[in-house]
Amino acid sequence: MPGVTPDVENKGEARVNILFLMIDQLRYDYLGCTGHPTIRTPNIDALAARGVRFDRAYVQSPICGPSRMSFYTGRYTHSHGATWNGVPLPVGEMTLGDHLRPLGMNTVLCGKSHMAPDRAGMDRLGIDPKSTVGQRLSECGFDAWLRHDGELPESMDGVATPYQDYLRSKGYDGSNPWNEWANAAEDSDGTLRSGWLLKYARQPARVANEDTETPWTTTRAIDYLEQAGDAPWCLHVSYIKPHWPYVAPAPYHDMYSPEDVVPPVRAETERDNPHPIFGDYQKKRVSQALSRDEVRDTVIPAYMGLISQLDDEIGRLLKYLDDTGQRDTTMIVLTSDHGDYLGDHWMGEKELFHDCSSRVPLIVVDPRAEADTTRGTVSDALVEAIDLVPTFVQAAGGQPRYEVLEGRSLIGHLHGQQGPWRDHVISEYDYDFKSTRLSLDQPIGECRLAMIFDGRYKLMHAEGFRPMLHDLAADPQELHDLGEDPAHVKTRARLMDRLNAWYRRHHSRTTISDAEIARRAGGDMKKGIFLGFWDEAELAAARKAGVSGN
Template sequence: MVLSDEHAAAATGAYGHRDVRTPHLDRLAGQGWLFENAYCTSPMCVPSRLSLLSGRYVHEIGAWDNGIVPGESFRSWGHHLRAAGYESVLAGRTHFNGPNRLLGFDRRLSDDLDFWVDHDGRPPSRTPGWRRGSNSHVTEAGTGEHVHTRHDVATTDRALDYLRERAAGPDDAPFLLYVGYMHPHFPLVAPPEFAAWYDPARVALPPTWRDPPQQQHPVIARLRYGFHNDEPLPEEQARLATACYWALVSHLDFQVGRLLAAVDGSSLRENTVVVYTSDHGEMAGHHGIWQKQCFYEPAVRVPLLLRLPEHQDGRRRPARVRGDVSLVDLLPTLREVAGLPVDPELPGRSLCGGPDLTPRPAFAEYHAQGMVDGGFMLKRGRYKYCAYAGHRPQLFDLMIDPWERADLAGDPVHTGLLAELSEQLERIVSPEDADQRAKADQQRRRAG
């Protein structure tokens, strides 16, 4: 299981990008299933990761923000697969908060960087006046050496040692190896050899990169203010930042290639499932936004690649799966792979059906800085519905409006569809209730 940080699906060759070089991910995609419409459950690191590891939505486990420290009741992939005799092993980036560095896994090969580990559990400020100190998440872009790059290379090294031991040893006990990378998370400091692949002067910026906040939904305008994205970047800066982001994606791809070579060049190739995904995406200037924290496609749509042993021996054919899927589907998938029965308490479903999966919507939510009131998304086929506690909703038809520029929520023609999607969202969660619960918990933690 390979999990990167902040990799938007569209920034991948296999997902149609004409400039970003990802040959190893592209090869993996061509050998198994590529899920064209995979979504994270929250466009924020810790909430998304705790959700995918537990197989539960953010509001179910109270993982509202990046300050959450999981309690003793938290059950991860490691807890679940232990029942099937699996050894579960962590390497690299997990973004767990608190002293428990395993959360149900059996051992670690390496940990997060020190400055990501220690967190006091305090929640972020969600006041209207909150504002990030700077927009360094985009302006600190360029080439050079960085601790994130060293972390990712070392993570691959440790994972390769483990895979070689497994391939060489007589132990047939099953294992789950989670490999976590920092790239392409900001700061956008790219290794020179990969940055050389991308000339900023040739970078094509999205058509929405200059969208003025005054013409956007008030929740989006507030988000842009909070993250210092309310003033458009100089064009040269936007091009440089984009080129560096692409270079970080390519460096990540290179690390994935090293892992695939170890698996495919050994006996592990015959019986090892390989999954690649990311915790959320990166706006990369779309709608004038950098980072994530919203429900536009670059923030919530993630790459998801699944290669089963049956793809290797011809029992299943590679395919592109078009239906909406969610990162909460990963745990049910792992349970099926491990031979465990369906857990009816999990909201997700196994992805092992691939192209035969029954269509169902994807859900996401956000309760952290930049958004004063809770936000919720339901993505169903061509339509995306965004609800905000105390604010008017948004509605987009992605088939005719892939850039999400035409908000249809105010069009009387779509009144019935809005009501239908709102009712479907309510069957998953009450936005008002979840918003109140999140704020109450954050207030309690702030007072403590």
Template sequence: MPPNVILIMTDQQRADSLGCTGNPVVQSPQLDALAARGAVFRNHFTPHQICSPSRSTLFSGLYARHHGLTRNGVALPEELPLITHDLKTAGYRTHGAGKFHFQPILAGPEHAMPDSNAFWDLPQSEGWTGPFYGFDTVDILIGESVSATEGGHYANWLRDTAPGAAALYLPEHALEPGPADLDEVWKSAIPADLHYNTWITGRACRFLQEQDGKQPFFLFVSYPDPHHPFSPPAPWCDMYDPQQVPAPALAADELAAMPSYILDGDREEAAGSYVDFLRNPGPPREQGFMQTTRRFSEASLRQAIAHTYGMVSMIDDCIGRLLAQLQAQGLAQDTLILFTSDHGELLGDHGLIRKGPSPYRPLLHVPLVMAGPGVAPGPRRGLTSHLDLRATLLEHLGLAAQDTDGVSFQAMLAAPDAEGRGKLYAEYHPRTRMDTYNQTLLTEDWRITIYPENPDWGEMFHLASDPGEHINLFFSPDHANEKQRLAEQMTCEFPPAPQAGGPSLATY
């Protein structure tokens, strides 16, 4: 029988946020132990720094321009083949627990989409558990933080289990007042045993308890954190001293040499907070809510980082429960485990927070840990991408290859020194500012980003000498030849596709 597969995913988690990936402060003993017996991919990237496009790329092995979900607010076509369909065809039992985000959260009831809040007011939601995008059954959570209590199985469970507890997620019920200059930071009053991370883990463990080892399974466990708002519950909100977290990496005036929309975005963000947007979305705003940290004190920003670390440690603790259940079922030796995130978070680097159009490394670079049958221990240095995971899993499991945009890195699982990709592409499709559409070519030494709709903008970094991407060389005369070479290569191999994607059904 082929091995079982558990794919654990977080939302908006940087590659450097775990002990096993070099973070000197974060306590992640469960993932560190998993990494010690498996592979840590040091240079794993997503081609899309926004939630839904990245998730859809991981499951389909296609760029967003090909699977159609180019921006949040678009639905993934239900007929599109995904890794879940591949595994079902091969006899796997498929289940998912947590956040999927394959459909717009705010899609209207006429669409009857289970990943939308409106679906859960319809009669057909009663008792519904799937099928859903190749999953036989699902336990769905929609959104994160204050928005996770409106629709989905978790919202129904919380309403039935602890009536009125949903309000405890709100900042006005915080355990103590948050900083006045950064209203996305607070200590959530929701008890940890009612928190969605705990619920997701419980649902995943229940699924494992039902497995008898006679049929292989694919289990997707998807946590909404450490996505902003930065609002973990106790005790995780107090786990880290803000004064002990690493300071963000930034250089003086570095944004002055970057595309002007980055600084312009502060004006839009000043119009209202992200929490206000979740409560009353209003007109569409650009994805990611990127803004500078100029209005935030150092203490407030450090508190956001400390809370992010707390969310990471809470998830790590949940993963410990999951792995203990797997061990108790006698399935640990026969299960391939993957841990990753859909995209990263700026978290103060470059003087920016959250995410946005610019494909900085903290957004595209995500963790990937794999352990289980056929995976040799040790770090992997080669470039790998979410785009490649479907092809890699199919080859590793001995299943028929499918036509995707990715390339299998299965050779790296058994041989830590095997080579990865020579390059990878990334792409951002905007929601409101169409001139921020951009394409990126990333190699071991260079990252170049072009804006086909605005030739006055561009980004180019020599990663060999500037790994932190602080010195934009795009308009440097001394680097004109290199820029032309890389730009022409990208235009030839990955031509612009600013109009790609399906129709927008909702703001997000």
């Protein structure tokens, strides 16, 4: 990777267990430690005080499935090919478990993965989905202690799933208790109110706090740790909330009020001749809704309450590690798969590249003494989601396979030994599956977006359209699009050159390392293959001069 030096090697540091916490749709700026003025997240803030908070961490795609596939493979979306929710991860892609299991580490899922298995690829290769290999391929390489991606309001009626079964066992009846209890509210007269309707976000969920998805997932994670034994483990605890539906249980539903809602980051100029794709996304129903102040004042307090609930549950998980003496032998990583616009830039949901969507919180706590000098610090290094797999490999005592992995280990940053680092980050998005493709009359396969950010300028390349450009030094809120500004022609050309160089790199040569390529140099003559020599004298002269190949 240009601009990156080799990682600091693992020089005999003790191996650690890994607690990999992912919070779905958590914005980078909705934590106390990242500067939110009123939100209460003391447990997450305490993690930041014990580790390194990476302040400029970006996902490889600002949508659940592709982002997670990059987190779990250590590879760009361009490389692994799972470009949208429900697009299968190709059967041959190595994942976190493939890298960690050879090092003796169990790699276990508790919660959401958003994995779509490559059933056609498994059938082609004759892999039984019920076999151990087949199950791991179906779960993005994890051993699934608990797989829970959330339910659906209609098609899950009457379906038995672990969480539905749990709710039924607690007396929450109905054909779909997830929809009718965990993500629904109730008026004083007993009228059922769907959590999908934003108007009811301030009302409490119909279930008790301890029976909602976040505490239930925490309990199941602790259940795994109770029986994990002595083998090293990487436990991925992946929470669904605060992803919509924005419904919080008591007492979290009214923990915050409209006074806690920070003003939206938006300007009227953003609606004046916007980039065609940005303009189309502003027109979507969710964007129109979240652009209304009364909607924000209703939804955001619930969103914040769900985050505080998560913080309390993370505190419960950390207390378990303390009580069992495991905190000092466990690397703890907390991040998110993407953010949430929440009305900023006249947008709802995620999917484009403003910081509120593509930038995520990332806290890494390395318990080993080598990390003592960096505790409580904030790093401004440009970090990508794909950096976590090589970090975990090195923490487990291995050396990352960089012929496969496109990220870079963060161990050097954690141990205060990191040399020169990357000078840009990349994120991608495929809107083939969205109505924007039809609105803009774009052919399938051409709906590609790519973002490159060099620490100051952020450029979005849109196939078939002009770029977007923001100068985050002069315009940190990303309100002024310089994509057509004649004063920034050179900046746009420079970033496009970098982006094109990235596209031209090898993304699929994963079966052989650079070291092996170097070892094979001169292989023809070593095998007795002499191409291009005229006679024996010329061959002898070449050998005397130490020439080893073509």
